[in-house]
Amino acid sequence: MTTFQAPRAGERMLPVEEAQRRVLDEVRLVGTEQLAFTEALGRVLREDVRAAEDIPQGDNTAMDGYAVRSEDIAAAPVTLRVIEDLPAGTVATKRVERGTAIRIMTGALIPEGADVVAHVEITDGGSAQVRVLSSLKRGTNIRARGEDMRAGDIVLEAGTPIHAAEVGVLASVQKSIVKVARRPSIAIISTGDEIVDVDEPRPFGKVVNSNSYSLAALARETGALPRMIGIVRDTREATMAAIESALESDFIISSGGVSVGAYDFVKDALDALGAETKFWQVAMKPGKPVVLSRLRDRLYFGLPGNPVSCMVSFILFIAPSIRKAMGQRSNLLPPTVAAKLTANVKSRGDRRSYLRVRVVARNGELLADPMTAQGSGVSTSMVQANGLAIVEQGVTAVTSGTVVDTVLFAPVFSES
Ligand code: AMP
Ligand code: MG
Numbered sequence: 001m002t003t004f005q006a007p008r009a010g011e012r013m014l015p016v017e018e019a020q021r022r023v024l025d026e027v028r029l030v031g032t033e034q035l036a037f038t039e040a041l042g043r044v045l046r047e048d049v050r051a052a053e054d055i056p057q058g059d060n061t062a063m064d065g066y067a068v069r070s071e072d073i074a075a076a077p078v079t080l081r082v083i084e085d086l087p088a089g090t091v092a093t094k095r096v097e098r099g100t101a102i103r104i105m106t107g108a109l110i111p112e113g114a115d116v117v118a119h120v121e122i123t124d125g126g127s128a129q130v131r132v133l134s135s136l137k138r139g140t141n142i143r144a145r146g147e148d149m150r151a152g153d154i155v156l157e158a159g160t161p162i163h164a165a166e167v168g169v170l171a172s173v174q175k176s177i178v179k180v181a182r183r184p185s186i187a188i189i190s191t192g193d194e195i196v197d198v199d200e201p202r203p204f205g206k207v208v209n210s211n212s213y214s215l216a217a218l219a220r221e222t223g224a225l226p227r228m229i230g231i232v233r234d235t236r237e238a239t240m241a242a243i244e245s246a247l248e249s250d251f252i253i254s255s256g257g258v259s260v261g262a263y264d265f266v267k268d269a270l271d272a273l274g275a276e277t278k279f280w281q282v283a284m285k286p287g288k289p290v291v292l293s294r295l296r297d298r299l300y301f302g303l304p305g306n307p308v309s310c311m312v313s314f315i316l317f318i319a320p321s322i323r324k325a326m327g328q329r330s331n332l333l334p335p336t337v338a339a340k341l342t343a344n345v346k347s348r349g350d351r352r353s354y355l356r357v358r359v360v361a362r363n364g365e366l367l368a369d370p371m372t373a374q375g376s377g378v379s380t381s382m383v384q385a386n387g388l389a390i391v392e393q394g395v396t397a398v399t400s401g402t403v404v405d406t407v408l409f410a411p412v413f414s415e416s
Helices: 016-026 164-172 211-222 236-245 266-272 307-325
Strands: 032-036 065-068 078-086 100-104 116-119 129-132 154-156 177-181 185-191 225-232 251-255 276-279 291-295 298-303 336-341 352-362 365-370 387-391 403-408
Touching: 016 276, 016 291, 016 307, 065 078, 065 129, 100 129, 154 164, 185 211, 185 236, 211 225, 211 251, 211 307, 225 236, 236 251, 236 266, 251 307, 266 276, 266 291, 266 298, 298 307, 307 352, 336 352, 336 387, 352 403, 365 387, 365 403
Parallel strands: 078 100, 185 225, 185 251, 251 298, 336 365
Antiparallel strands: 032 177, 065 100, 065 116, 078 129, 276 291, 291 298, 336 403, 352 365, 352 387, 387 403
């Protein structure tokens, strides 16, 4: 019983960028559904959204104060007669004529005749008459009609991920029902004879399944719906059966069983099921054995079993695929920033390393603190880390102070 497979002729470790390109080339769009805009947070919009009218509907005041004629206050201080009081949301019934003012609250439409708002701070705040103490240029404190949105403009494009600002814009244009991508489903399989589940007794020497849960959480964070298939024993038959039971999902992920050990059955099982394997080794550490296969129209990602390798492969390959499947058109890959290492780091040099670092902003600089334990089994190193500092293939040491490309997978904060 051996599944040892030396790389076939022509097979090589793919550079990460090429692997990412190949993965994204294989991704297909998922279908859509209609949702209340209040439920659409975290989804990707699948229709263009237009403004039906100008917003704001007319010129309006940015300040509480008095709508006046700039001519009238040119020789300030001057006293003007207040002819009307205009709370926000009301429309003036009078026109501002020479020598008069209309008291106006932020957001109210500018009355005819006025071309400037004297904010209350430069007046005596009077109600029957007002003394304006300084002159202002025409247009001061006036927000233009349509400055936010113009009637007919596309204000949100199909492919836009919906965050808080997008929800606000949907509300403004009264788009109460929106067409969004349905959540892609992701089946998650954990392989390994040594793996027991969270609520099971753990005999000495066994390992608790953490990958299924961290992967499911990553899937949710990215907008997908995880489906737990559970733990699969290290046999070809069990692996095949698990994969077959997962085929309703848009994506299938497994952890473990993709190396060249005697009990690594994922590639065998995929071959036996007639999958078309696109690649199975990427020139990166952690995470060299990463299988990409297409099986009956589904995409299959076989990730290595080590918890850090699993998460890193998800961040680099699977999260971008989910975004693309939902219809996102740009920013599919995680962002990369330049950050300055705060300690010396080492790498084997045989492939590109992604070192876990904590990126912090200090004095206008991004600093990358490497985690002390960089083993791919050290799951706690992912807790403090928010970035993966890249050490290129062929490089074995990088000294403190060097600026390196760093992939971010969580927010960066200022050091406090
Ligand atoms: P493998 O890639 O199957 O050789 O697994 C490599 C290592 O990853 C194993 O020694 C396990 O300790 C660990 N591992 C595999 N699957 C899981 C899992 N589901 N949860 C946590 N650790 C795992
Ligand atoms: Mg295994």
